[in-house]
Amino acid sequence: MKRENIKKLKRWVIKLGSSLLTGENGLNKQAISQIVDQIVELKQQGIEVILVSSGAVADGMMRLGWATRPRALYELQAAAAVGQMGLVQAYESCFQRHGMHTAQILLTHDDLSNRKRYLNARSTVRTLLGLGVVPVINENDTVSFEEMRFGDNDTLAALVANLIEAELLVILTDQAGLFDKDPRTNDDAQLISESVAGNPDLESIAGDTPGRLGRGGMLTKIKAAALAARSGTSTVIAAGENQGVLTKIFQGEPVGTLLTASQVLMAARKRWLAGHLQIRGKLIVDAGAAKVLRESGRSLLPVGVTSVEGQFNRGELVVCVDQQGIEIARGLVNYNAEEAKQVVGQSSDKIEEILGYVDEPELIHRDNLVLV
Numbered sequence: 571m572k573r574e575n576i577k578k579l580k581r582w583v584i585k586l587g588s589s590l591l592t593g594e595n596g597l598n599k600q601a602i603s604q605i606v607d608q609i610v611e612l613k614q615q616g617i618e619v620i621l622v623s624s625g626a627v628a629d630g631m632m633r634l635g636w637a638t639r640p641r642a643l644y645e646l647q648a649a650a651a652v653g654q655m656g657l658v659q660a661y662e663s664c665f666q667r668h669g670m671h672t673a674q675i676l677l678t679h680d681d682l683s684n685r686k687r688y689l690n691a692r693s694t695v696r697t698l699l700g701l702g703v704v705p706v707i708n709e710n711d712t713v714s715f716e717e718m719r720f721g722d723n724d725t726l727a728a729l730v731a732n733l734i735e736a737e738l739l740v741i742l743t744d745q746a747g748l749f750d751k752d753p754r755t756n757d758d759a760q761l762i763s764e765s766v767a768g769n770p771d772l773e774s775i776a777g778d779t780p781g782r783l784g785r786g787g788m789l790t791k792i793k794a795a796a797l798a799a800r801s802g803t804s805t806v807i808a809a810g811e812n813q814g815v816l817t818k819i820f821q822g823e824p825v826g827t828l829l830t831a832s833q834v835l836m837a838a839r840k841r842w843l844a845g846h847l848q849i850r851g852k853l854i855v856d857a858g859a860a861k862v863l864r865e866s867g868r869s870l871l872p873v874g875v876t877s878v879e880g881q882f883n884r885g886e887l888v889v890c891v892d893q894q895g896i897e898i899a900r901g902l903v904n905y906n907a908e909e910a911k912q913v914v915g916q917s918s919d920k921i922e923e924i925l926g927y928v929d930e931p932e933l934i935h936r937d938n939l940v941l942v
Contacts, residue, residue: 571688571699571804571830571831573764573822573823573824573828574822575674575822576738576819576820576822577821578821578830579617579737579738579739579804580616580617580618581617581618581699581734581735581736581738582612582617582620582622582736582737582738582740583620583622583727583730583731583734583736583740583798584609584619584620584621584622584739584740584742584768584805584816585622585623585624585626585723585724585726585739585740585742586605586614586622586623586624586625586742586940587623587624587723587741587742587743587772587810588622588625588627589651589743589744590605590742590743590744590810591623591624591625591628591657592625592628592629592631592632592809594632594901595632595675596629596632596633596656597625597629597632597656597660599660599664600667601810601811602660602661602664603664604666605701605742605816606665606668607662607668607710607811608814608815608816608817609621609704610665610668611672611818611820612729612817612820613656613670613702613704613816615820616731617820618699618706618733619704620695620699620704620707620709620730620736621704621705621706621723621732622707622708622726622727622813623656623657623661623663623706623707623708623723623828624708624938625648625653626649626650626653626654626657626708626725627639627650627653628653629656629657630648630649630650630651630652630654631649631653631934632653632867632872633647633652633653633656633684633751634648634796636649636654641896642692648740650877651848654676655706655709655840656661657787658672658674658706660707662784665704665915668674668934670702670703670704671701671702671703671704671707672703672704672705673698673703673704673705673787674706674708674742675694675695675705675706675707675708675711676707676708676785677691677707677708677709677710677726678708678709678710679848682729682733683848684844685842685893688733688842688878688888690733691733691826691873692733695707695730695733696734697732703766705876706887707721707726707730708723708726709834709932711925713760715922724741724788724790724791724794725793725794725797726798727739727741727794727798728793728794728795728798728803729797731801731839732797732798732800732842732844733796733805734843735801735802735803736798736801736802736803737803737804738803738804738805738806739795739798739803739804739805739806740805740808740816740911741791741795741796741807741808741823742808742809742815742926743788743807743808743809743810744809744811744938745788745807745809746761746809746812746898747761747762747763747807747808747809747827748761748762748765748772748776748788748791748792748806748807748824748827748907749761749775749825750762751775754786756845757880761826761827762827763824763827763828764827764828764829764830764906765794765827765828765830766829766830766832766901767796767798767804767805767829767830767831767832768795768796768832768844769787769829772792772829773789773792776788776789776791776792777784782905784799786866788807790849791805791807792829795807795829798831799829799830799831799832800841800919801831801841802831803831804828804830804831805828805829806819806826806828807827807829808826808827809826812825812826812917821883827922828911829939840940841902843887843900843902843938843939843940844900844940844942845932848886848887849887849888849889849900850880850881850883850886850887851879851882851887851888851889851903852873852878852879852880852888852889852890852905853870853877853878853879853889853890853891853903853910853934854875854876854877854879854890854891854893855870855874855875855876855891855892855893855898856874856875856876856890856893857889857891857892858873858874859871859873859875860892860898862874863890863898863941864898864941867899867939867941868936868937868942869932869934869935869936870890870899870901870931870932870933870934870939870940871912871917871918871931871933872910872913872914872915872916872917872918872921872932872933873909873915873916875915875916875933876914876915877914878907878910878914881905882903882906882907883906883907884905884906884929885902885903886902886903887900887901887902887903888900888902888903888934890934890939897940897942898942899934899939899940899941899942900939900940900942901934901935901938901939901940902934902939903929903933903934903940904929904930904932904933904935905925905929905933909925911931912925912927913928913933915926918931918932919931934940
């Protein structure tokens with residue numbers, strides 16, 4: 571995709587980092603107001619905008635007088651609960667100046683892992699967009715426990731892009747984009763203007779040092795772009811402090827780093843599977859099964875599996891890895907862990923003889939399997 575074509579993209583997810591929204595005295599309302607003014611301009615051009623906003627924990631820290639981000643989950647949850655009040659109020663007051671409404675949506679990983687709740691969330695967001703409302707989405711930090719967290723709002727923004735089939739993901743941060751080396755320690759670092767989302771070379775050069783107030787470093791943004799690309803979404807990573815940055819992106823100016831989506835758009839159900847982060851177990855497959863999965867994405871049969879790891883129930887997500895431990899695919903398994911261990915390496919016609927019954931001849935049916 572060329573930058574001049576960005577203005578043709580009509581559904582944007584915009585992720586705002588904590589460093590842009592907060593200062594020494596809490597929320598930076600001037601910065602929020604400037605971002606909102608640009609979003610209003612986008613909406614006047616017929617663009618639907620969904621915000622994924624950090625800042626709740628950071629603002630809560632400021633209000634509580636905490637200088638450093640706490641490690642304990644319950645303290646983070648307390649900070650989020652305090653800061654969420656001011657964050658929502660700031661957005662609502664800024665948009666109301668333009669006669670527009672916002673809606674707060676707090677998501678947990680369970681909301682996007684459960685298929686029914688996933689579809690409900692998508693319907694809600696689409697309805698809000700149809701009403702001209704700007705959804706402001708954040709992780710529900712106050713109730714998420716560690717195993718259920720998205721990890722950072724970059725990942726959440728990418729999953730939201732998958733959820734509503736956004737055409738562009740804009741990640742605004744405190745860096746001008748992705749550089750070929752860390753610009754904070756290398757004066758000769760060069761900005762990477764354009765690349766392809768999912769390019770493995772990008773991960774090797776991206777630093778992974780998060781900011782003082784946020785959880786995500788540049789590496790999380792690169793991974794988020796690759797995740798968003800599964801729904802055909804291209805990504806721009808740019809400096810939020812760049813005056814009029816959203817307007818410049820819309821006009822096709824060479825701002826930040828553009829990571830284009832090159833892969834074929836996944837079907838909605840497989841896109842949901844690919845973004846599913848609650849992995850319950852692992853199936854190690856032999857060379858033959860690995861080849862079949864990689865080349866044709868066919869169903870995984872018991873005969874091609876050499877071993878089983880983890881504890882999982884029927885219908886839960888497991889990953890398929892080759893003998894070197896490299897992930898090939900993931901999908902919803904037809905048997906629980908103990909049953910799977912009994913039938914691995916066996917032909918499908920022996921399942922009933924071994925277990926006393928047979929539900930499906932495959933461990934994972936191809937309709938419930940996605941290559942990664």
